[in-house]
Amino acid sequence: MNKKFWKNCVVIAFILVFGLLSSILEMYGNAPELVKTADRPTQNITLPTEVVKMIDERWECVDEEEVINGALSITARYLTFSKHNNLQKGEANCVGYAQLCAAIMNELFRRNKLYDCSAKPVVGYATFYRLNLCRILERFAPKKWKNFFKNHDFVEFRIDNTPSHYYDPTIYDLMNCHCETVAR
Numbered sequence: 001m002n003k004k005f006w007k008n009c010v011v012i013a014f015i016l017v018f019g020l021l022s023s024i025l026e027m028y029g030n031a032p033e034l035v036k037t038a039d040r041p042t043q044n045i046t047l048p049t050e051v052v053k054m055i056d057e058r059w060e061c062v063d064e065e066e067v068i069n070g071a072l073s074i075t076a077r078y079l080t081f082s083k084h085n086n087l088q089k090g091e092a093n094c095v096g097y098a099q100l101c102a103a104i105m106n107e108l109f110r111r112n113k114l115y116d117c118s119a120k121p122v123v124g125y126a127t128f129y130r131l132n133l134c135r136i137l138e139r140f141a142p143k144k145w146k147n148f149f150k151n152h153d154f155v156e157f158r159i160d161n162t163p164s165h166y167y168d169p170t171i172y173d174l175m176n177c178h179c180e181t182v183a184r
Contacts (some may be wrong), residue, residue: 032126032133034154034166034181040095040121045103048088051078055104059111067112068157068167071104071119076173083148094170095121098153101169105157116160125152126168126179154179 047055054074061067075097078090085096092100098121105119125134137149154168168179 032128032168032171032177032179034124034126034152034168034179036122036124036156036164036166036183037151038123039156040098040123040153042120043099045087045099047100047103047107048078048090050090051100051104054078055107055111059108061108061112064109064114064117064157064159067105067108067114067117071101071108072167072169072172072178074104075101075169079169079173081170081174093148094153097170097173098122098155101167102155105155117158119155119157121153122156122166123151123153124166126154126171156183 051074054077058070058074061070079087079092079097079100080090081093081097082091083093085092085099087096087100102119102121105117109115109117109119125132127133134149134152141149152168152170154166154170157165157167164183166181166183171177171179
């Protein structure tokens with residue numbers, strides 16, 4: 001068998017093992033940690049009609065935590081993972097997941113008059129026991145996927161005068177893992 005085949009096998013095995021471990025360890029409080037490196041330039045995205053309908057069904061939220069959980073759930077229900085972003089068709093990579101989830105959060109904050117709250121997409125990486133998962137995946141990925149694993153996008157949530165919280169809608173959807181990190 002050729003070298004490319006084995007590299008692909010290693011990447012797939014790593015993703016499967018990571019998904020299994022993260023689900024198990026999340027039960028014990030050891031989900032992946034998110035590290036922000038930069039802000040993602042914000043784009044005004046138009047929420048797809050189907051997403052607006054989902055928001056209309058559950059827009060009344062008691063507090064910020066309900067808004068966050070609702071936005072993660074709506075994002076996961078609407079999107080499927082894809083190499084390229086096409087939000088109107090419900091396809092996205094981590095960039096699209098973060099953009100859509102942040103837009104949903106901000107819409108829910110607005111509707112619930114939580115004006116001191118905001119969300120935005122950011123760039124960074126995920127760590128697992130201090131291992132930078134993006135670097136590992138980038139190193140073992142086939143050449144055409146190297147840029148894809150260079151970094152990772154997720155959502156930064158803020159309430160005025162409190163530390164940021166980071167949420168990963170992609171990990172939430174793909175691995176059924178509630179990945180939250182409080183900024184240091």
